[in-house]
Amino acid sequence: MSKSFGFNTLGLHAGYTPDDRHGSRAVPIHQTTSYMFNDTEHAAALYNLEVGGHLYTRISNPTIGVLENRMAALEEGVAAVAVATGMSAVFLSILALTSQGDHIVASSQMYGGNINLLEHTMSRFGVTTSFVDPTDHDAIAAAIKPNTKMVFGEVIGNPGLDVMDVAAVAKVAHAAGVPVVIDATLNTPYLMKPLKHGANIVIHSLTKWIGGHGIAMGGVIVDGGNFDWGQNDRFPTLTQPHFAFQGVNLWEEFGPAAFAMRVRSEGMYNIGPTLSPTNAFHILQGIETLGMRMDRHMANTAELVAFLKDHDGVAWVNHPSLPDHSCHDVAMRQMPKGAGSIVTMGIKGGRMASQAFIESVELASHLANVGDARTLVIHPGSTTHSHISADAMKAAGLTDDLIRISVGLEDINDIKADFNRAIKIAQKKTSAKGS
Amino acid sequence: MQISINDADVFVSTGGRTPDKDAPVLLFLHGSGQTHLSWLLQARFFANRGWSVMAPDFPGHGLSSGVPLTTIEAMADWCHTLIKAAGHKKVTVIGHSQGGLVAMELARRHPEIVAGIGLIALALAIPVNPQLIGMAEDNEPAAFDAMVTWGHGHDGAFHDHPMPGNSHIFMGKRIMAGNPEGTLAVDLKACAAYADGEKAAASITQPAMVILAGDDSMTPCKQGQALAAAIPHAKLVKIEHAGHMLPVERGDDVNKALRRLFEQTGA
Numbered sequence: 001m002s003k004s005f006g007f008n009t010l011g012l013h014a015g016y017t018p019d020d021r022h023g024s025r026a027v028p029i030h031q032t033t034s035y036m037f038n039d040t041e042h043a044a045a046l047y048n049l050e051v052g053g054h055l056y057t058r059i060s061n062p063t064i065g066v067l068e069n070r071m072a073a074l075e076e077g078v079a080a081v082a083v084a085t086g087m088s089a090v091f092l093s094i095l096a097l098t099s100q101g102d103h104i105v106a107s108s109q110m111y112g113g114n115i116n117l118l119e120h121t122m123s124r125f126g127v128t129t130s131f132v133d134p135t136d137h138d139a140i141a142a143a144i145k146p147n148t149k150m151v152f153g154e155v156i157g158n159p160g161l162d163v164m165d166v167a168a169v170a171k172v173a174h175a176a177g178v179p180v181v182i183d184a185t186l187n188t189p190y191l192m193k194p195l196k197h198g199a200n201i202v203i204h205s206l207t208k209w210i211g212g213h214g215i216a217m218g219g220v221i222v223d224g225g226n227f228d229w230g231q232n233d234r235f236p237t238l239t240q241p242h243f244a245f246q247g248v249n250l251w252e253e254f255g256p257a258a259f260a261m262r263v264r265s266e267g268m269y270n271i272g273p274t275l276s277p278t279n280a281f282h283i284l285q286g287i288e289t290l291g292m293r294m295d296r297h298m299a300n301t302a303e304l305v306a307f308l309k310d311h312d313g314v315a316w317v318n319h320p321s322l323p324d325h326s327c328h329d330v331a332m333r334q335m336p337k338g339a340g341s342i343v344t345m346g347i348k349g350g351r352m353a354s355q356a357f358i359e360s361v362e363l364a365s366h367l368a369n370v371g372d373a374r375t376l377v378i379h380p381g382s383t384t385h386s387h388i389s390a391d392a393m394k395a396a397g398l399t400d401d402l403i404r405i406s407v408g409l410e411d412i413n414d415i416k417a418d419f420n421r422a423i424k425i426a427q428k429k430t431s432a433k434g435s
Numbered sequence: 436m437q438i439s440i441n442d443a444d445v446f447v448s449t450g451g452r453t454p455d456k457d458a459p460v461l462l463f464l465h466g467s468g469q470t471h472l473s474w475l476l477q478a479r480f481f482a483n484r485g486w487s488v489m490a491p492d493f494p495g496h497g498l499s500s501g502v503p504l505t506t507i508e509a510m511a512d513w514c515h516t517l518i519k520a521a522g523h524k525k526v527t528v529i530g531h532s533q534g535g536l537v538a539m540e541l542a543r544r545h546p547e548i549v550a551g552i553g554l555i556a557l558a559l560a561i562p563v564n565p566q567l568i569g570m571a572e573d574n575e576p577a578a579f580d581a582m583v584t585w586g587h588g589h590d591g592a593f594h595d596h597p598m599p600g601n602s603h604i605f606m607g608k609r610i611m612a613g614n615p616e617g618t619l620a621v622d623l624k625a626c627a628a629y630a631d632g633e634k635a636a637a638s639i640t641q642p643a644m645v646i647l648a649g650d651d652s653m654t655p656c657k658q659g660q661a662l663a664a665a666i667p668h669a670k671l672v673k674i675e676h677a678g679h680m681l682p683v684e685r686g687d688d689v690n691k692a693l694r695r696l697f698e699q700t701g702a
């Protein structure tokens with residue numbers, strides 16, 4: 001038997017061996033808060049990171065554990081911690097490395113929630129962020145200070161769709177002794193594995209493509225195990241004695257998995273954004289078909305982009321697959337299978353026309369999510385990104401006519417027909433108003 | 436714990452505990468291209484159960500400086516120096532794979548210092564495939580891939596780790612990739628060149644245990660059985676459905692077996 005499996009095989013099997021007692025083939029939902037200890041010695045050992053196993057679901061759970069192992073396998077990371085949401089994955093990653101007075105360099109082109117967390121929440125606790133253009137590597141290098149603990153960004157910016165050259169950013173960050181943390185929600189490990197390009201930590205909102213059906217919230221942090229935390233004095237949370245577990249030095253005792261251990265041993269113990277075991281099960285169901293679904297997402301995206309590009313009611317279309325996209329070359333090099341299924345466009349007639357389009361679609365759903373099996377549309381300027389400043393909107397590549405489309409898995413002709421109809425209605429409405 | 440040996444800084448994991456001078460000492464020796472992290476599930480476990488644990492990184496491995504030693508004999512002498520430097524008179528030595536060869540050679544050269552010996556996933560010799568040595572010299576990542584693929588049994592291949600969320604395969608690769616370039620090739624050549632396994636095995640008079648993995652494709656079980664037969668009084672423990680990286684794949688089972696050995700050695 002080959003012992004090195006492909007992506008789809010891992011998506012179906014990684015992290016789970018049917019148990020001896022029942023032989024359940026599908027991953028069982030361990031809907032429990034706690035676990036019987038064998039004896040007092042076993043209990044103490046679990047509490048002191050001496051043995052594997054589960055003691056309380058806030059910390060770990062067998063169903064969630066399968067999801068974690070599976071995500072580590074798919075991203076080629078040494079360890080993973082699954083959490084309640086993508087946002088809590090971002091927060092726990094920051095928590096694991098930063099303390100008051102520390103600094104983060106982050107991409108200016110990110111999901112609004114990520115920007116808000118850094119700009120408004122972390123700053124209240126003394127962790128400041130410099131936002132920089134993710135394609136300007138000199139600016140990233142210049143922004144790194146002695147107290148910088150990470151360079152944080154997304155591969156595909158949301159909703160500007162600029163693509164980060166992860167290897168180039170990693171080179172700059174590593175030269176300064178700083179790790180690269182990537183929110184890879186929009187690309188999924190199927191399109192690109194950031195760790196293989198030099199990133200050190202990968203975060204996903206599992207709520208999106210990985211779960212894939214718009215039914216369960218979730219997030220995950222995958223530790224690449226490929227950063228030398230002991231190379232400088234920047235990372236005391238990993239290289240100095242832990243406040244618990246008899247002062248364990250995570251870097252010495254857990255090596256490449258030190259970061260993941262810190263996330264679990266502080267983030268899950270002291271904050272506790274625990275994923276529900278049932279949601280872990282739903283997300284695992286999604287992962288089983290991730291490869292197939294992403295192929296279909298990409299095929300539909302390619303057809304829809306071509307259709308919109310040729311449509312005379314469409315003012316502009318943006319997707320990294322388009323040759324005139326500023327990051328086209330980087331996108332194709334990093335993501336040869338496709339650059340994600342988020343497309344943005346403006347309808348001729350400006351903001352009014354774009355809003356009319358959103359109100360006129362019938363098949364596509366107007367809602368605040370991406371990565372559903374169904375096609376979704378939204379006007380980020382008045383919704384997902386409405387809490388960020390005008391300057392930040394500009395930096396994020398957000399114009400006021402921008403419509404964000406998350407291309408679903410429907411028959412492509414039905415999506416095209418729905419869009420065609422809605423574009424025509426939008427134009428009729430706005431030209432009637434204009435005249 | 437840091438100890439200076441032959442002018443190089445040596446890192447020795449104590450399983451997260453300050454060593455107790457009066458506790459019996461366990462010396463855990465890692466295998467080719469590995470580090471003290473091979474003992475992830477043993478070091479903390481035994482350190483918290485009344486033993487004084489020493490799991491060193493050999494020179495040029497993990498967190499130790501220096502250059503890798505080139506022969507099993509030199510590694511055995513280095514261990515002797517380490518034990519003396521730490522102020523110990525007697526230790527129970529546990530070796531995995533290459534570390535097992537070193538443990539046997541230590542027992543042969545310095546029998547007075549060895550209270551007992553545990554050999555995990557080992558045979559009388561490790562005649563490393565020349566192709567693997569070639570790979571380790573020319574294309575290390577490919578050698579790491581081969582080692583982790585062949586080094587794990589079912590649980591490793593399916594990323595089913597006893598520590599929630601961990602992956603054996605990728606942890607294994609990262610541990611090896613964390614060593615200075617060329618380390619693995621030096622180790623593999625040292626293993627391949629070692630020819631005194633029979634003599635060393637026959638010389639062991641201390642309590643001994645050989646722990647084998649049923650699905651070991653690097654040091655096949657059959658050859659491990661020959662090793663056990665060559666050691667007077669050795670106990671043989673076979674753990675089914677596991678691969679060569681037994682200490683991480685089956686930490687609980689390995690610890691249970693080792694405990695029986697330690698009871699016998701009084702260590």
Ligand SMILES: Cc1ncc(COP(=O)(O)O)c(C=O)c1O
Binds near residue numbers: 111218
């Ligand atoms: C890129 C990105 N990161 C993080 C998040 C947050 O994830 P969640 O909604 O699961 O908290 C989202 C979506 O909301 C996202 O699109």
